[in-house]
Amino acid sequence: MSAPGNNSLGRVYGPWKLRFGTFEVDLRNRELRNRGIRIRLQEKPFRILELLLERAGDVVTREELVQRLWPYLHVNFERSLNTAVNSLREALGDSSRHCRFIETRPGLGYRFVAHVEEVSDITFSLPAAANTVTPTTFGTYEDYLKGRHFYEKMSEDDLRKSVAHFESAIVQDAYYAPAYAGLADAYTSFAFFGMLPPVEAGSKAKALAMKALQMDTALPEAHTTFALVKASFEWDWAAAEMGYRRALELNPNYADAHHRYAMLLSRMGRTTDAIRQIRRAQELNPLSLTISTEAGWIFCMAQDFPSAIEQCWKVLGIEPAFAPAQYTLGLAYERLGMMEEAITEFENARTCSGNNPVMAAALAHAYAVGGMSDEAVDILRVLEETSKGRYVSSYWTSMIWTGLGAHDRALDEIENACKHRDVWLTWLHAEPRFHPIRSQARFGHVLKLLGLIQADSAICKL
Numbered sequence: 344m345s346a347p348g349n350n351s352l353g354r355v356y357g358p359w360k361l362r363f364g365t366f367e368v369d370l371r372n373r374e375l376r377n378r379g380i381r382i383r384l385q386e387k388p389f390r391i392l393e394l395l396l397e398r399a400g401d402v403v404t405r406e407e408l409v410q411r412l413w414p415y416l417h418v419n420f421e422r423s424l425n426t427a428v429n430s431l432r433e434a435l436g437d438s439s440r441h442c443r444f445i446e447t448r449p450g451l452g453y454r455f456v457a458h459v460e461e462v463s464d465i466t467f468s469l470p471a472a473a474n475t476v477t478p479t480t481f482g483t484y485e486d487y488l489k490g491r492h493f494y495e496k497m498s499e500d501d502l503r504k505s506v507a508h509f510e511s512a513i514v515q516d517a518y519y520a521p522a523y524a525g526l527a528d529a530y531t532s533f534a535f536f537g538m539l540p541p542v543e544a545g546s547k548a549k550a551l552a553m554k555a556l557q558m559d560t561a562l563p564e565a566h567t568t569f570a571l572v573k574a575s576f577e578w579d580w581a582a583a584e585m586g587y588r589r590a591l592e593l594n595p596n597y598a599d600a601h602h603r604y605a606m607l608l609s610r611m612g613r614t615t616d617a618i619r620q621i622r623r624a625q626e627l628n629p630l631s632l633t634i635s636t637e638a639g640w641i642f643c644m645a646q647d648f649p650s651a652i653e654q655c656w657k658v659l660g661i662e663p664a665f666a667p668a669q670y671t672l673g674l675a676y677e678r679l680g681m682m683e684e685a686i687t688e689f690e691n692a693r694t695c696s697g698n699n700p701v702m703a704a705a706l707a708h709a710y711a712v713g714g715m716s717d718e719a720v721d722i723l724r725v726l727e728e729t730s731k732g733r734y735v736s737s738y739w740t741s742m743i744w745t746g747l748g749a750h751d752r753a754l755d756e757i758e759n760a761c762k763h764r765d766v767w768l769t770w771l772h773a774e775p776r777f778h779p780i781r782s783q784a785r786f787g788h789v790l791k792l793l794g795l796i797q798a799d800s801a802i803c804k805l
Contacts, residue, residue, distance in 0.1 A: 360462035361396055364510045367462055375434065378514055387412055388431035395455040404452040440732060441539060443503065458504035478519050486512035490525045495633050497667050499536055499697060505529045520558035524568040527551035531575055534766045537700050540734045541764050545576030566590035567600045574607055575766045578793050583607055598627035602634045605641060610769050614645040632658050632665055639671045644773040651675040666696035670705055678775060682713040700726055704739030708776060711746030719743055736760060738767035742776055754785045761789050768793055
């Protein structure tokens, strides 16, 4: 069952058991469980959870919560409500700063952001799938596929749903390795989207990827995910390539391994090999919006902007609001000097992504190089304020300062990104927007720390 929106989960006709992430709520018996273990939760926090689940995806105002908890009483319950919400967050292992379940909407109330579904106890047996383990229940496999579905949509809300489904699959079958690999992929994307600091996301992703690989060393998904972790968080390019090659030995027709291998090669500047790999990924999975969009990105890194534009418009013809394609299209237009078109696409990407800092920074850079410095500085100020509540990558603020011509400040931000092990630095060698500071010694020093300058020769020796 999808998040019910405004539809009430009435006690007469609605489900009695709901699941989100690793948690299950039994509304009849007033119980909250995590991985089957009962969590003590007092009445008021439980009633808050109940109302948030009834309205999952929508904002529930503080006034509505007060009315649910203390009906017909006309006194100030602000402090008591805060205490109850904090107790609920503590029980869920959630926080207001890096929310997985309960999002605070300042001045309004709260919103339950995780995917919610009805619990089904019905199980089925499945035939073994090629190159993957057989889940013990139909629900396990269904949740895994849903996790992959939401992961492919590449938005913050959908990534949270993806995590919830992968975690649900693991609850049902703790030995289902593909779910661990999927969850590691999702946490890696959390780092790229700025949803978690890179060190925190990397720690989670690495542990999950290692677990998947330990469970099944013959699983292509596990090798592909482990290679992604090696490249994104550890900057171990040789180990990453070995992982992708192993995955393709196990399954030469695994599209995602070709796709991610292509992205690694593009980072290294091995353009011809990258294009060959991404083309093969498209042949194997022609309907993947992510693969086609990142084909456009690889063409951008290869300075083939007309091909990038062609790829992006194919994606947008299928899904007009796909922010990653809008963003990549904006970059291609910008590099061709078509600034009006570039700014339009970056504005679209910022809107469709829910004002994600990456998209906002790309727009600010376009403003800066397009002579709209005041607008670029305005976005910088917004990102600085945003960073008080969530991770904002210094890689992207560096790009804005580069566009503004403040090269020393841009290099300061690059070095700060390096201190934070920022995942976006993996593109530093290939990214054309850093061309104005590429000759600076400090820039070269960061490339050496990343192992990017020597990476070509090191990998070619494998």
